[in-house]
Amino acid sequence: MSDHYTPSSKFGKWFNDRLPLLSLSAHLREYPTPRNLNYWWTFGGILTFCLMSQIITGVVLGMHYVAHADMAFNSIEHIMRDVNYGWLIRYIHSNGASMFFLAVYIHIFRSLFYGSYKSPREIIWILGMLIYLLMMATAFMGYVLPWGQMSFWGATVITNLFSAVPLVGESITEWLWGGYAVDNPTLTRFFSLHYLLPFLILGLVVLHIWALHVPGNNNPVGIDIKKPSSDTVPFHPYITIKDLFALLVFLIIFSGFVFFAPNILGHSDNYIQANPLVTPKHIVPEWYLLPFYAILRSVPDKLGGVILLFASIFILMALPWLDSSKVRSAIFRPIYKQFFWLLMVDVLVLGYMGAMPAEGTYLLIARVATAYYFIHFIVILPILSKFEKTESLPLSISDPVLTGRTDRSDV
Amino acid sequence: MDKPDKKKNRRDFIFTASYTIGAVGLGATIWPLIDQMNPDSSVKALSTTEVDISQIQPGKSITVLWRGKPVFIKRRTQSEISEAQSVKLEELKHPEKDQDRVKKPEWLVMLGICTHLGCVPLSDKGEYQGWFCPCHGSHYDTSGRIRKGPAPVNMEIPKYTFIDDNTIKIG
Numbered sequence: 038m039s040d041h042y043t044p045s046s047k048f049g050k051w052f053n054d055r056l057p058l059l060s061l062s063a064h065l066r067e068y069p070t071p072r073n074l075n076y077w078w079t080f081g082g083i084l085t086f087c088l089m090s091q092i093i094t095g096v097v098l099g100m101h102y103v104a105h106a107d108m109a110f111n112s113i114e115h116i117m118r119d120v121n122y123g124w125l126i127r128y129i130h131s132n133g134a135s136m137f138f139l140a141v142y143i144h145i146f147r148s149l150f151y152g153s154y155k156s157p158r159e160i161i162w163i164l165g166m167l168i169y170l171l172m173m174a175t176a177f178m179g180y181v182l183p184w185g186q187m188s189f190w191g192a193t194v195i196t197n198l199f200s201a202v203p204l205v206g207e208s209i210t211e212w213l214w215g216g217y218a219v220d221n222p223t224l225t226r227f228f229s230l231h232y233l234l235p236f237l238i239l240g241l242v243v244l245h246i247w248a249l250h251v252p253g254n255n256n257p258v259g260i261d262i263k264k265p266s267s268d269t270v271p272f273h274p275y276i277t278i279k280d281l282f283a284l285l286v287f288l289i290i291f292s293g294f295v296f297f298a299p300n301i302l303g304h305s306d307n308y309i310q311a312n313p314l315v316t317p318k319h320i321v322p323e324w325y326l327l328p329f330y331a332i333l334r335s336v337p338d339k340l341g342g343v344i345l346l347f348a349s350i351f352i353l354m355a356l357p358w359l360d361s362s363k364v365r366s367a368i369f370r371p372i373y374k375q376f377f378w379l380l381m382v383d384v385l386v387l388g389y390m391g392a393m394p395a396e397g398t399y400l401l402i403a404r405v406a407t408a409y410y411f412i413h414f415i416v417i418l419p420i421l422s423k424f425e426k427t428e429s430l431p432l433s434i435s436d437p438v439l440t441g442r443t444d445r446s447d448v
Numbered sequence: 449m450d451k452p453d454k455k456k457n458r459r460d461f462i463f464t465a466s467y468t469i470g471a472v473g474l475g476a477t478i479w480p481l482i483d484q485m486n487p488d489s490s491v492k493a494l495s496t497t498e499v500d501i502s503q504i505q506p507g508k509s510i511t512v513l514w515r516g517k518p519v520f521i522k523r524r525t526q527s528e529i530s531e532a533q534s535v536k537l538e539e540l541k542h543p544e545k546d547q548d549r550v551k552k553p554e555w556l557v558m559l560g561i562c563t564h565l566g567c568v569p570l571s572d573k574g575e576y577q578g579w580f581c582p583c584h585g586s587h588y589d590t591s592g593r594i595r596k597g598p599a600p601v602n603m604e605i606p607k608y609t610f611i612d613d614n615t616i617k618i619g
Contacts, residue, residue, distance in 0.1 A: 093481065094481075097481060097484055100484070100485070101484070101488075115488075115490060118489065119488040119489040119490040119491075120484055120488045120489075121480070121483040121484050121486055121488055121489075122479075122480030122481075122483055122484050123484060123488070125480050126480060126481070126484060
C-alpha cells in the first residue's frame with residue numbers, strides 16, 4: 038500500500054519526506070476498488086468534473102458580470118452578445134447546474150439502492166447531504182443573479198419562507214434582504230455568497246472522498262471485502278478509464294443541451310428584466326428543486342409547509358439510523374427493493390406536481406405523495422429493517438461469479 | 449509470427465489517435481476560456497472616434513478619449529511648426545521627420561501616452577516647448593518626438609483621417 042511508498046528518485050524522496058504528495062498520488066493510483074463496480078459508481082467522478090466546470094466557468098462569468106440591480110440584467114446580455122464565447126461559457130454554466138443536479142440525484146439514488154449510507158459509511162453520507170444542501174443554496178442564489186423576472190420572484194418567494202418563523206420571522210427576512218424587499222443589497226450579497234459557497238462545497242468534497250477512502254467503496258453486492266485481494270482492482274487504470282468513458286458519454290448529453298437546447302431547462306420569463314411591481318403568472322423553481330416545492334405547497338399552513346420542506350431534507354441525514362438492516366444492497370432485500378422504486382416514483386411524482394399549479398387534483402396528489410415520502414423514511418424503513426427476510430449474502434465478490442449464481446441479473 | 453507485432457502496431461495507432469483527438473478537444477475547450485479575456489465586441493465597436501476641431505485656437509490643444517486612451521490634437525503655431533521642421537535628424541533619439549508625423553502641418557494628432565511607462569505627458573512643458581512627462585522626466589518637442597529622458601521612442605501617431613476641414617476621425 039501507499040503508506041510504504043518510497044519514491045525512486047533522490048529528489049522525490051527528499052520532497053516526499055517533507056510533503057508527502059507523492060505518497061498521496063500513489064495512494065490514489067493503487068487505491069483498491071471492488072472489481073464489480075458498475076456504471077452507477079462513475080457518478081462520483083462525473084460530479085467532481087461538474088464542480089470544477091462550474092467553478093471555472095463561474096470565475097470567468099464573474100469577470101464580466103456586474104452585481105448591481107440596474108446593471109445585472111444588461112451585463113448578462115453583454116455576456117451573451119459581446120464577450121468572446123460568452124454565450125458558450127454562460128450556457129455551460131447554466132446547463133451545468135442542471136447536469137450537476139442530474140448527476141447528484143443519480144449518485145444519491147445509487148446510495149439508496151446499494152445501501153452505501155450504512156455503517157461504516159455514515160459520515161460519507163452526511164457529508165454528501167451537506168454538499169447537496171449547499172448545492173441547492175448555491176444554485177438558488179446563482180439563479181437570482183441574472184435579475185430576470187424568475188430570479189426576482191424566486192428570490193422573493195424563497196426568502197419569504199423565513200418569514201414563517203414565529204416572532205422573529207420578519208426581522209430575519211429583512212436581515213436577509215438588507216431592506217424591506219428583494220433589491221440591490223440582496224443581489225450583491227447573493228453574488229458574494231454564490232462565489233463563496235462552491236469553494237466550501239469543494240472543501241466538503243475533499244472530506245467526502247477522504248472519508249470514503251477509509252473504509253473503501255461499497256459495491257453492488259454490498260458485502261465487506263478484503264483489501265487488496267482478488268476482489269479488488271487498483272483505481273488506476275481500471276477505474277480511471279471507466280470513469281473517463283462514463284464522463285465522455287455524460288458530456289455528450291451535456292453538450293446536447295448546451296448546443297441544441299440551451300434554454301429548454303430554463304424559464305422564458307427570466308429573459309424579462311426584474312420588475313418588483315408585476316409577478317409572473319406561474320412561479321416555478323428550477324426542475325431540480327420541484328419535489329421540495331411540491332412538499333412546501335402541499336401544506337395549507339405557512340409555518341407547517343416550511344418545516345416540512347426542511348424536514349424532507351434533514352430526514353435524509355438520519356437515514357443510516359432509520360434503516361438498521363445489516364444487509365446493504367437491495368439485491369438481497371426483496372421487499373426493500375420494491376419500496377426503493379416506489380420512493381423513486383414518489384419523488385418523480387412530487388417533482389411533476391411541483392411544476393403544476395397547486396390546485397384541485399394536483400394538490401391532492403401532491404399531498405398523498407408528500408405523506409408517502411415521510412412514511413417511507415419514518416415508518417416503512419424502520420419496520421422493514423426489523424422484519425424483512427433477506428437473501429443469503431455471497432462470501433466474496435468473486436463467489437457469485439465463480440459459483441454461477443444468477444441473482445445479480447438485475448444489477 | 450508477425451501477428452503480435454501487428455497487434456502492437458494497431459494498439460499504438462489507437463493510443464496515438466486517442467491522445468491526438470483528446471489534445472485537440474482539450475485545446476478547443478480551453479480556447480474560449482482564454483479568448484473571453486480578449487477585447488469583446490462592445491469594446492471593438494468603439495474603435496473609431498470623430499472629433500470636431502473647429503473651436504481649437506492656434507497654439508491650443510485638446511485631449512480626446514479614443515479606445516480608452518488620451519489623444520492630443522494640437523493646432524500648432526507657425527513658429528512651432530518651423531521649430532519642429534528645422535531640427536536635424538541626427539539630433540534625435542528616434543529620427544523621424546516632422547512631415548512624416550502630420551497630415552497637415554498645422555495639426556498634430558498623437559497618442560498622449562509617454563512611451564516610457566504609459567503616463568500622460570503635460571503639454572507646453574519641458575525643455576523643448578512640447579510635452580513633459582511628470583512620471584520619469586521625458587521631454588518631447590513640438591512634434592511629440594523624444595528629446596531627453598528615459599522614453600525610448602517618439603509618441604505614437606494613431607490612424608486618423610480628415611473627414612472635412614473641421615472633423616477628424618481617429619481609428
